[in-house]
Amino acid sequence: MSTAVCAVGRPRSFDMDSALEKALEVFWIKGYDGASLSDLTEAMGINKPSLYAAFGNKEQLFLKAIELYENRPCAFFYPALQQPTAYKVAEHLLQGAAESMADQNHPHGCVIVQGALSCSEAAASVKEALITKRREGELDLCARLQRAQQEGDLPDNVDPAVFARYLGTILQGMAIQATNGATQDELLQVAHLTLQNFPKK
Amino acid sequence: MSTAVCAVGRPRSFDMDSALEKALEVFWIKGYDGASLSDLTEAMGINKPSLYAAFGNKEQLFLKAIELYENRPCAFFYPALQQPTAYKVAEHLLQGAAESMADQNHPHGCVIVQGALSCSEAAASVKEALITKRREGELDLCARLQRAQQEGDLPDNVDPAVFARYLGTILQGMAIQATNGATQDELLQVAHLTLQNFPKK
Protein backbone atom coordinates (compact mmCIF):
# COMPACT_ATOMS: atom_id res chain seq x y z
CA MET A 1 0.00 0.00 0.00
CA SER A 2 1.28 3.42 -0.88
CA THR A 3 0.35 4.96 2.45
CA ALA A 4 2.28 2.34 4.43
CA VAL A 5 4.93 3.88 6.67
CA CYS A 6 8.52 2.80 6.21
CA ALA A 7 10.15 1.56 9.36
CA VAL A 8 13.57 2.76 8.28
CA GLY A 9 14.77 6.14 7.07
CA ARG A 10 13.65 9.69 7.78
CA PRO A 11 9.92 9.77 8.42
CA ARG A 12 7.67 11.64 6.01
CA SER A 13 6.75 15.00 7.48
CA PHE A 14 3.35 15.35 5.79
CA ASP A 15 0.18 13.32 5.55
CA MET A 16 -0.18 11.81 2.09
CA ASP A 17 -3.96 11.66 2.20
CA SER A 18 -4.48 15.28 3.18
CA ALA A 19 -1.82 16.36 0.68
CA LEU A 20 -3.70 14.43 -1.99
CA GLU A 21 -6.91 16.16 -0.95
CA LYS A 22 -5.25 19.51 -1.52
CA ALA A 23 -3.97 18.36 -4.91
CA LEU A 24 -7.46 17.22 -5.84
CA GLU A 25 -8.82 20.64 -5.00
CA VAL A 26 -6.27 22.35 -7.25
CA PHE A 27 -6.96 19.99 -10.17
CA TRP A 28 -10.69 20.40 -9.57
CA ILE A 29 -10.48 24.17 -9.90
CA LYS A 30 -7.81 24.52 -12.58
CA GLY A 31 -7.92 21.28 -14.54
CA TYR A 32 -4.87 19.21 -15.47
CA ASP A 33 -3.40 21.73 -17.91
CA GLY A 34 -4.16 24.74 -15.72
CA ALA A 35 -2.69 23.32 -12.53
CA SER A 36 1.07 23.91 -12.36
CA LEU A 37 3.45 22.04 -10.10
CA SER A 38 3.94 25.27 -8.19
CA ASP A 39 0.18 25.51 -7.63
CA LEU A 40 0.18 21.93 -6.43
CA THR A 41 3.21 22.01 -4.14
CA GLU A 42 2.07 25.29 -2.62
CA ALA A 43 -1.40 23.94 -1.86
CA MET A 44 -0.02 20.63 -0.60
CA GLY A 45 2.55 22.35 1.59
CA ILE A 46 5.44 20.28 0.27
CA ASN A 47 8.20 20.77 -2.26
CA LYS A 48 8.66 19.15 -5.61
CA PRO A 49 11.04 16.31 -4.73
CA SER A 50 8.65 15.24 -1.97
CA LEU A 51 5.77 15.28 -4.43
CA TYR A 52 7.67 13.18 -6.96
CA ALA A 53 8.90 10.72 -4.32
CA ALA A 54 5.41 10.28 -2.90
CA PHE A 55 3.20 10.37 -6.00
CA GLY A 56 5.39 9.72 -9.06
CA ASN A 57 4.70 12.64 -11.36
CA LYS A 58 1.97 15.11 -12.27
CA GLU A 59 -0.06 12.60 -14.24
CA GLN A 60 0.05 9.92 -11.55
CA LEU A 61 -0.78 12.53 -8.93
CA PHE A 62 -3.83 13.49 -10.97
CA LEU A 63 -4.97 9.89 -11.34
CA LYS A 64 -4.57 9.31 -7.60
CA ALA A 65 -6.51 12.50 -6.90
CA ILE A 66 -9.32 11.23 -9.16
CA GLU A 67 -9.30 7.95 -7.28
CA LEU A 68 -9.72 9.87 -4.03
CA TYR A 69 -12.50 11.90 -5.67
CA GLU A 70 -14.45 8.77 -6.54
CA ASN A 71 -14.00 7.25 -3.10
CA ARG A 72 -14.91 10.34 -1.09
CA PRO A 73 -17.63 9.79 1.50
CA CYS A 74 -19.84 12.29 -0.35
CA ALA A 75 -19.40 10.69 -3.78
CA PHE A 76 -22.90 9.97 -5.01
CA PHE A 77 -22.71 8.09 -8.29
CA TYR A 78 -22.07 4.47 -7.37
CA PRO A 79 -24.06 4.54 -4.12
CA ALA A 80 -27.04 5.76 -6.15
CA LEU A 81 -26.88 2.65 -8.35
CA GLN A 82 -27.59 0.55 -5.27
CA GLN A 83 -31.03 2.04 -4.74
CA PRO A 84 -33.78 -0.58 -4.96
CA THR A 85 -35.76 0.81 -7.93
CA ALA A 86 -34.87 2.48 -11.22
CA TYR A 87 -36.77 5.59 -10.17
CA LYS A 88 -34.90 5.80 -6.90
CA VAL A 89 -31.60 5.29 -8.72
CA ALA A 90 -32.42 8.24 -11.00
CA GLU A 91 -33.64 10.28 -8.06
CA HIS A 92 -30.46 9.72 -6.07
CA LEU A 93 -28.27 10.36 -9.09
CA LEU A 94 -29.97 13.63 -9.98
CA GLN A 95 -30.40 14.97 -6.46
CA GLY A 96 -26.92 13.82 -5.51
CA ALA A 97 -25.47 15.63 -8.50
CA ALA A 98 -27.45 18.78 -7.73
CA GLU A 99 -26.26 18.80 -4.13
CA SER A 100 -22.67 17.80 -4.82
CA MET A 101 -21.88 19.94 -7.82
CA ALA A 102 -22.98 23.22 -6.29
CA ASP A 103 -21.76 22.35 -2.78
CA GLN A 104 -20.07 25.36 -1.20
CA ASN A 105 -17.68 23.15 0.78
CA HIS A 106 -15.61 22.25 -2.24
CA PRO A 107 -15.05 23.47 -5.82
CA HIS A 108 -18.10 23.47 -8.09
CA GLY A 109 -18.67 21.05 -10.92
CA CYS A 110 -17.09 17.64 -11.42
CA VAL A 111 -13.39 17.00 -11.85
CA ILE A 112 -14.08 13.88 -13.90
CA VAL A 113 -16.07 15.97 -16.37
CA GLN A 114 -13.90 19.08 -16.36
CA GLY A 115 -10.41 17.91 -15.41
CA ALA A 116 -9.19 17.45 -18.98
CA LEU A 117 -11.89 18.12 -21.56
CA SER A 118 -10.27 20.34 -24.19
CA CYS A 119 -6.59 20.10 -23.41
CA SER A 120 -3.01 20.03 -24.63
CA GLU A 121 -1.26 16.96 -25.99
CA ALA A 122 0.52 16.65 -22.65
CA ALA A 123 -2.88 15.92 -21.08
CA ALA A 124 -4.04 13.47 -23.76
CA SER A 125 -3.64 10.33 -21.66
CA VAL A 126 -5.39 11.94 -18.70
CA LYS A 127 -8.20 13.02 -21.00
CA GLU A 128 -8.57 9.45 -22.21
CA ALA A 129 -8.62 8.16 -18.63
CA LEU A 130 -11.47 10.54 -17.76
CA ILE A 131 -13.41 9.66 -20.90
CA THR A 132 -13.08 6.00 -19.94
CA LYS A 133 -14.34 6.75 -16.44
CA ARG A 134 -17.36 8.63 -17.77
CA ARG A 135 -18.22 5.86 -20.21
CA GLU A 136 -17.78 3.20 -17.54
CA GLY A 137 -20.15 5.09 -15.27
CA GLU A 138 -22.71 5.22 -18.04
CA LEU A 139 -22.29 1.52 -18.80
CA ASP A 140 -22.76 0.66 -15.14
CA LEU A 141 -25.89 2.80 -15.04
CA CYS A 142 -27.12 1.06 -18.19
CA ALA A 143 -26.55 -2.35 -16.59
CA ARG A 144 -28.47 -1.19 -13.51
CA LEU A 145 -31.40 -0.10 -15.70
CA GLN A 146 -31.35 -3.40 -17.55
CA ARG A 147 -31.63 -5.20 -14.22
CA ALA A 148 -34.51 -2.89 -13.29
CA GLN A 149 -36.27 -3.82 -16.51
CA GLN A 150 -35.87 -7.52 -15.77
CA GLU A 151 -37.30 -6.86 -12.32
CA GLY A 152 -40.31 -5.21 -13.93
CA ASP A 153 -39.15 -1.93 -12.49
CA LEU A 154 -38.74 0.01 -15.72
CA PRO A 155 -41.18 -0.06 -18.66
CA ASP A 156 -40.20 -2.36 -21.52
CA ASN A 157 -40.48 0.39 -24.13
CA VAL A 158 -37.50 2.19 -22.53
CA ASP A 159 -34.08 1.49 -24.05
CA PRO A 160 -31.74 1.26 -21.05
CA ALA A 161 -28.70 2.36 -23.08
CA VAL A 162 -30.49 5.45 -24.37
CA PHE A 163 -31.96 6.30 -20.99
CA ALA A 164 -28.56 5.88 -19.31
CA ARG A 165 -27.03 8.20 -21.90
CA TYR A 166 -29.84 10.69 -21.34
CA LEU A 167 -29.27 10.69 -17.59
CA GLY A 168 -25.50 10.85 -18.07
CA THR A 169 -25.96 13.83 -20.37
CA ILE A 170 -27.96 15.66 -17.72
CA LEU A 171 -25.47 14.83 -14.96
CA GLN A 172 -22.60 16.07 -17.10
CA GLY A 173 -24.58 19.15 -18.08
CA MET A 174 -25.14 19.87 -14.40
CA ALA A 175 -21.37 20.09 -13.95
CA ILE A 176 -21.30 22.88 -16.52
CA GLN A 177 -24.28 24.56 -14.89
CA ALA A 178 -22.50 24.49 -11.55
CA THR A 179 -19.46 26.14 -13.14
CA ASN A 180 -21.84 28.72 -14.59
CA GLY A 181 -22.76 29.56 -11.01
CA ALA A 182 -26.05 27.69 -10.75
CA THR A 183 -27.09 27.14 -7.12
CA GLN A 184 -28.11 23.87 -5.51
CA ASP A 185 -31.74 24.96 -5.71
CA GLU A 186 -31.47 25.72 -9.39
CA LEU A 187 -29.89 22.34 -10.07
CA LEU A 188 -32.54 20.64 -7.94
CA GLN A 189 -35.20 22.21 -10.15
CA VAL A 190 -33.54 20.59 -13.15
CA ALA A 191 -33.41 17.30 -11.24
CA HIS A 192 -37.11 17.48 -10.37
CA LEU A 193 -38.10 18.37 -13.91
CA THR A 194 -36.14 15.39 -15.17
CA LEU A 195 -37.77 13.08 -12.62
CA GLN A 196 -41.18 14.46 -13.52
CA ASN A 197 -40.64 12.96 -16.97
CA PHE A 198 -39.49 9.62 -15.64
CA PRO A 199 -41.05 6.89 -17.85
CA LYS A 200 -44.20 5.43 -16.33
CA LYS A 201 -45.61 1.99 -16.88
CA MET B 1 -13.65 47.16 -39.61
CA SER B 2 -10.69 45.01 -38.69
CA THR B 3 -10.69 43.12 -41.98
CA ALA B 4 -10.52 46.32 -44.05
CA VAL B 5 -7.48 46.41 -46.30
CA CYS B 6 -5.02 49.29 -45.86
CA ALA B 7 -4.28 51.16 -49.07
CA VAL B 8 -0.76 51.99 -48.02
CA GLY B 9 2.03 49.75 -46.79
CA ARG B 10 2.99 46.15 -47.45
CA PRO B 11 -0.15 44.10 -48.05
CA ARG B 12 -1.04 41.32 -45.63
CA SER B 13 0.00 37.97 -47.08
CA PHE B 14 -2.70 35.88 -45.38
CA ASP B 15 -6.47 35.91 -45.13
CA MET B 16 -7.58 37.00 -41.66
CA ASP B 17 -10.84 35.09 -41.76
CA SER B 18 -9.35 31.76 -42.74
CA ALA B 19 -6.51 32.27 -40.26
CA LEU B 20 -9.13 32.90 -37.58
CA GLU B 21 -10.92 29.72 -38.61
CA LYS B 22 -7.71 27.78 -38.06
CA ALA B 23 -7.23 29.43 -34.68
CA LEU B 24 -10.79 28.52 -33.73
CA GLU B 25 -10.12 24.92 -34.57
CA VAL B 26 -7.04 24.84 -32.34
CA PHE B 27 -8.88 26.46 -29.41
CA TRP B 28 -11.80 24.12 -30.01
CA ILE B 29 -9.61 21.04 -29.67
CA LYS B 30 -7.16 22.18 -27.01
CA GLY B 31 -8.98 24.87 -25.06
CA TYR B 32 -7.51 28.23 -24.11
CA ASP B 33 -4.91 26.89 -21.69
CA GLY B 34 -3.96 23.95 -23.86
CA ALA B 35 -3.49 25.94 -27.07
CA SER B 36 0.02 27.44 -27.26
CA LEU B 37 1.02 30.30 -29.51
CA SER B 38 3.15 27.82 -31.43
CA ASP B 39 0.10 25.63 -31.99
CA LEU B 40 -1.83 28.65 -33.18
CA THR B 41 0.77 30.20 -35.48
CA GLU B 42 1.56 26.83 -37.00
CA ALA B 43 -2.10 26.10 -37.75
CA MET B 44 -2.71 29.64 -39.00
CA GLY B 45 0.37 29.57 -41.20
CA ILE B 46 1.70 32.86 -39.87
CA ASN B 47 4.33 33.91 -37.36
CA LYS B 48 3.86 35.53 -34.00
CA PRO B 49 4.36 39.21 -34.90
CA SER B 50 1.74 38.84 -37.64
CA LEU B 51 -0.66 37.24 -35.16
CA TYR B 52 -0.17 40.03 -32.64
CA ALA B 53 -0.46 42.77 -35.27
CA ALA B 54 -3.65 41.29 -36.69
CA PHE B 55 -5.45 40.02 -33.58
CA GLY B 56 -3.94 41.75 -30.52
CA ASN B 57 -2.95 38.91 -28.23
CA LYS B 58 -3.92 35.36 -27.32
CA GLU B 59 -6.99 36.41 -25.34
CA GLN B 60 -8.33 38.73 -28.04
CA LEU B 61 -7.65 36.07 -30.65
CA PHE B 62 -9.71 33.63 -28.62
CA LEU B 63 -12.59 36.07 -28.23
CA LYS B 64 -12.58 36.77 -31.97
CA ALA B 65 -12.51 33.04 -32.68
CA ILE B 66 -15.56 32.60 -30.41
CA GLU B 67 -17.31 35.40 -32.28
CA LEU B 68 -16.64 33.54 -35.53
CA TYR B 69 -17.90 30.33 -33.91
CA GLU B 70 -21.22 31.92 -33.01
CA ASN B 71 -21.65 33.46 -36.45
CA ARG B 72 -20.78 30.36 -38.46
CA PRO B 73 -23.37 29.36 -41.04
CA CYS B 74 -23.89 26.06 -39.19
CA ALA B 75 -24.36 27.64 -35.76
CA PHE B 76 -27.69 26.35 -34.53
CA PHE B 77 -28.55 28.04 -31.25
CA TYR B 78 -29.94 31.45 -32.17
CA PRO B 79 -31.58 30.31 -35.41
CA ALA B 80 -33.45 27.68 -33.38
CA LEU B 81 -34.97 30.40 -31.18
CA GLN B 82 -36.72 31.79 -34.25
CA GLN B 83 -38.81 28.69 -34.76
CA PRO B 84 -42.56 29.42 -34.55
CA THR B 85 -43.45 27.18 -31.58
CA ALA B 86 -41.81 26.24 -28.29
CA TYR B 87 -41.74 22.60 -29.34
CA LYS B 88 -40.04 23.43 -32.61
CA VAL B 89 -37.54 25.62 -30.79
CA ALA B 90 -36.64 22.71 -28.52
CA GLU B 91 -36.57 20.33 -31.46
CA HIS B 92 -34.20 22.51 -33.46
CA LEU B 93 -32.00 23.14 -30.43
CA LEU B 94 -31.67 19.47 -29.55
CA GLN B 95 -31.34 18.11 -33.06
CA GLY B 96 -29.02 20.96 -34.03
CA ALA B 97 -26.82 20.20 -31.04
CA ALA B 98 -26.80 16.47 -31.81
CA GLU B 99 -25.79 17.09 -35.41
CA SER B 100 -23.31 19.87 -34.73
CA MET B 101 -21.48 18.50 -31.73
CA ALA B 102 -20.66 15.13 -33.28
CA ASP B 103 -20.11 16.52 -36.78
CA GLN B 104 -17.07 14.89 -38.37
CA ASN B 105 -16.25 18.04 -40.35
CA HIS B 106 -14.98 19.91 -37.32
CA PRO B 107 -13.84 19.19 -33.74
CA HIS B 108 -16.40 17.55 -31.48
CA GLY B 109 -18.17 19.29 -28.64
CA CYS B 110 -18.67 23.01 -28.14
CA VAL B 111 -15.89 25.54 -27.71
CA ILE B 112 -18.14 27.79 -25.65
CA VAL B 113 -18.70 24.97 -23.19
CA GLN B 114 -15.19 23.51 -23.20
CA GLY B 115 -12.88 26.36 -24.17
CA ALA B 116 -12.09 27.42 -20.60
CA LEU B 117 -13.99 25.41 -18.00
CA SER B 118 -11.43 24.40 -15.37
CA CYS B 119 -8.46 26.57 -16.17
CA SER B 120 -5.45 28.55 -14.97
CA GLU B 121 -5.63 32.09 -13.60
CA ALA B 122 -4.30 33.30 -16.95
CA ALA B 123 -7.56 32.11 -18.51
CA ALA B 124 -9.85 33.54 -15.83
CA SER B 125 -11.21 36.41 -17.92
CA VAL B 126 -11.82 34.11 -20.88
CA LYS B 127 -13.61 31.68 -18.57
CA GLU B 128 -15.84 34.51 -17.35
CA ALA B 129 -16.59 35.57 -20.93
CA LEU B 130 -17.69 32.03 -21.80
CA ILE B 131 -19.83 31.73 -18.65
CA THR B 132 -21.51 35.00 -19.62
CA LYS B 133 -22.18 33.68 -23.12
CA ARG B 134 -23.70 30.47 -21.79
CA ARG B 135 -25.91 32.34 -19.34
CA GLU B 136 -26.99 34.83 -21.99
CA GLY B 137 -27.97 31.98 -24.26
CA GLU B 138 -30.06 30.49 -21.49
CA LEU B 139 -31.68 33.84 -20.73
CA ASP B 140 -32.56 34.30 -24.40
CA LEU B 141 -34.05 30.82 -24.49
CA CYS B 142 -36.01 31.62 -21.33
CA ALA B 143 -37.37 34.80 -22.93
CA ARG B 144 -38.37 32.79 -26.01
CA LEU B 145 -40.23 30.30 -23.83
CA GLN B 146 -41.97 33.10 -21.96
CA ARG B 147 -43.18 34.46 -25.29
CA ALA B 148 -44.37 30.98 -26.21
CA GLN B 149 -46.33 30.83 -22.99
CA GLN B 150 -47.99 34.15 -23.74
CA GLU B 151 -48.84 32.83 -27.16
CA GLY B 152 -50.52 29.80 -25.55
CA ASP B 153 -47.79 27.67 -27.00
CA LEU B 154 -46.38 26.26 -23.77
CA PRO B 155 -48.45 24.99 -20.82
CA ASP B 156 -48.85 27.47 -17.98
CA ASN B 157 -47.61 25.00 -15.38
CA VAL B 158 -44.15 25.09 -16.97
CA ASP B 159 -41.62 27.51 -15.45
CA PRO B 160 -39.79 28.97 -18.47
CA ALA B 161 -36.63 29.68 -16.45
CA VAL B 162 -36.47 26.11 -15.14
CA PHE B 163 -37.28 24.60 -18.52
CA ALA B 164 -34.64 26.77 -20.21
CA ARG B 165 -32.10 25.64 -17.63
CA TYR B 166 -33.13 22.03 -18.18
CA LEU B 167 -32.66 22.32 -21.95
CA GLY B 168 -29.39 24.23 -21.46
CA THR B 169 -28.17 21.46 -19.16
CA ILE B 170 -28.89 18.84 -21.82
CA LEU B 171 -27.23 20.87 -24.57
CA GLN B 172 -24.15 21.37 -22.44
CA GLY B 173 -24.17 17.71 -21.46
CA MET B 174 -24.25 16.80 -25.14
CA ALA B 175 -20.96 18.65 -25.60
CA ILE B 176 -19.40 16.33 -23.02
CA GLN B 177 -21.02 13.32 -24.65
CA ALA B 178 -19.56 14.33 -28.00
CA THR B 179 -16.12 14.55 -26.43
CA ASN B 180 -16.75 11.10 -24.97
CA GLY B 181 -17.07 9.89 -28.55
CA ALA B 182 -20.85 9.71 -28.80
CA THR B 183 -22.02 9.61 -32.42
CA GLN B 184 -24.64 11.84 -34.03
CA ASP B 185 -27.12 8.96 -33.82
CA GLU B 186 -26.47 8.47 -30.13
CA LEU B 187 -26.96 12.17 -29.46
CA LEU B 188 -30.11 12.18 -31.59
CA GLN B 189 -31.50 9.42 -29.38
CA VAL B 190 -30.97 11.69 -26.37
CA ALA B 191 -32.63 14.53 -28.28
CA HIS B 192 -35.64 12.39 -29.15
CA LEU B 193 -36.02 11.11 -25.61
CA THR B 194 -35.95 14.68 -24.35
CA LEU B 195 -38.57 15.75 -26.89
CA GLN B 196 -40.72 12.75 -25.99
CA ASN B 197 -41.05 14.29 -22.55
CA PHE B 198 -41.88 17.74 -23.87
CA PRO B 199 -44.65 19.20 -21.65
CA LYS B 200 -48.09 18.73 -23.18
CA LYS B 201 -51.12 20.87 -22.63
Next chain:
DNA sequence: TTAATTTTATACCAGACGGTATAAAATATT
Protein backbone atom coordinates in the same frame (compact mmCIF):
# COMPACT_ATOMS: atom_id res chain seq x y z
C1' DT C 1 28.43 5.09 17.69
C1' DT C 2 28.37 3.91 13.29
C1' DA C 3 26.08 2.55 9.09
C1' DA C 4 22.16 2.23 6.25
C1' DT C 5 18.07 4.32 4.64
C1' DT C 6 14.71 7.66 3.50
C1' DT C 7 13.02 12.47 3.24
C1' DT C 8 14.04 17.02 3.23
C1' DA C 9 15.37 21.64 1.05
C1' DT C 10 17.93 24.08 -2.29
C1' DA C 11 19.45 24.85 -6.49
C1' DC C 12 19.38 23.68 -10.90
C1' DC C 13 18.15 21.61 -15.85
C1' DA C 14 16.56 22.12 -20.80
C1' DG C 15 12.71 23.54 -23.02
C1' DA C 16 8.39 25.93 -23.65
C1' DC C 17 5.56 29.90 -22.48
C1' DG C 18 3.39 34.57 -24.05
C1' DG C 19 5.10 38.48 -26.07
C1' DT C 20 8.32 41.94 -28.53
C1' DA C 21 12.49 44.62 -30.66
C1' DT C 22 14.61 44.96 -34.95
C1' DA C 23 15.36 45.30 -39.55
C1' DA C 24 14.43 43.73 -44.18
C1' DA C 25 10.70 43.36 -47.70
C1' DA C 26 6.72 45.00 -50.16
C1' DT C 27 3.45 48.15 -51.34
C1' DA C 28 1.21 53.29 -52.37
C1' DT C 29 2.14 58.07 -52.65
C1' DT C 30 4.80 61.94 -53.97
Next chain:
DNA sequence: AATATTTTATACCGTCTGGTATAAAATTAA
Protein backbone atom coordinates in the same frame (compact mmCIF):
# COMPACT_ATOMS: atom_id res chain seq x y z
C1' DA D 1 13.32 57.55 -57.84
C1' DA D 2 12.58 58.68 -53.14
C1' DT D 3 9.63 58.48 -49.14
C1' DA D 4 6.19 56.90 -46.04
C1' DT D 5 3.86 53.02 -44.35
C1' DT D 6 2.81 48.42 -43.17
C1' DT D 7 3.95 43.47 -42.87
C1' DT D 8 7.23 40.17 -42.83
C1' DA D 9 10.84 36.98 -40.68
C1' DT D 10 14.29 36.30 -37.30
C1' DA D 11 16.01 36.46 -33.13
C1' DC D 12 15.38 37.49 -28.73
C1' DC D 13 13.17 38.79 -23.82
C1' DG D 14 12.18 37.31 -18.90
C1' DT D 15 9.38 33.93 -16.79
C1' DC D 16 7.45 29.72 -16.01
C1' DT D 17 7.09 24.66 -17.19
C1' DG D 18 7.67 19.66 -15.55
C1' DG D 19 11.26 17.30 -13.57
C1' DT D 20 15.88 16.16 -11.10
C1' DA D 21 20.84 16.12 -8.98
C1' DT D 22 22.83 16.97 -4.71
C1' DA D 23 23.64 17.07 -0.09
C1' DA D 24 22.03 17.85 4.54
C1' DA D 25 18.69 16.13 8.06
C1' DA D 26 16.23 12.59 10.49
C1' DT D 27 15.25 8.23 11.57
C1' DT D 28 16.12 2.74 12.53
C1' DA D 29 19.25 -1.14 12.78
C1' DA D 30 23.55 -2.96 13.99
